[in-house]
Amino acid sequence: MTxxxxxxxxxxxxxxxxVVLALAAAGAVQAHRESRPEYTVTASLVVLPSPSLVAARLPTSGSGGLTTNPFNAQTGGSTLAAVLADALNTATVQDEVLTGGSGRASALWxxxxxxxxGLTTVSDTPEGATDLMVALVEGAGTVVERVQLEAGAPADQLFTTAVGSPADYPLRDYPDRLRSVVGLALAGLVVAVLAAVLLDRLVLAAVRVRGRRRRRRAARAEEPAA
Known part of the structure; x- marks a missing residue:
């Protein structure tokens, strides 16, 4: 079939x-009405040396400006920021940091x-998204500290985290609304075309069968009686 x-x-x-497209349109309207919103909160953190680490690196300090923190002054902050983003995107760390929260979170370096x-949290309520962000910001500091301690940095000479841009107001969105409406519309169109083609083939087949039967009856009627 072409x-x-x-x-x-x-x-x-x-x-x-x-008929089929009307039913699909009704379903799409219902899905549009029943779609649930999601709320998104964004913020950012900066990884920077703590005051005690800055003091330890001064030439006048007791260490003579030397520190045993393996993350150096030039690239330590960026390295830890990259490590932090990777860690916050793992399920293990999120389960540890986002205890009791309902939603999802992500980090971007x-x-x-x-x-x-950059930090992003998403939940089905504005309060939930905000609570997740608070937990994520607090947990980020713990992650950065743990990474340094495991690398052998002294506890009083660490990089720390600070808020770069504070959490914004929860932004409401309906991500499922467009998917539901478009999906139902496309499904309705496909079903409508298939139903029309199938019915057309059945009707044409029935017409051909009736035509053959009429021709047979006509042929038998024209045959001379024995």
Whole structure:
């Protein structure tokens, strides 16, 4: 069957298209009304040396400006920011940090702003998204501290985290609304075309069968009696 055959079948059975598409449209409207919102909160953190680490690196300090923190002054903040973003995107760390929260979170490190980590939390309520962000910001500091201690840094000479941009107001969105409406519309169109083509083939097949039967009866009627 060619595309032209499909178009002709749809033209002949246009009423099938109307009925099925009307049902699909009603379903899409209902899905649009019942779609649930999601709330998104964004913020950012900066990884920077703590005051005690800065003091330890001064030439006048007791250590003579030397520190045993393996993350150096030039690249330590950016390295830890990248490690932090990777850690916050793992299920293990999120289960540890986001205890009791309902939703999801993600972190993004941008090499153009090397010491900055972007944070995003999503929940089905504005309060939930905000609570997740609070937990994520608090947990980020713990993650950075643990990474340094495991690398052998002294506890009083660590990089720490600070808020780069504070959490914004929860932004409401309906991500399922567009998917539901478009999905139902496309499904309705496909079903309508298939139903029209199937009905058209059945009707044409029935017409051909009736035609053959009439021709047989006519042929038998024309046969001379024995």
């Amino acid at each position: 595309f032209s055959d499909v178009l002709r079948a749809c033209a002949r059975r246009w009423y099938v298209l109307v 941008d090499s153009q702003a090397a010491q900055l980590v």
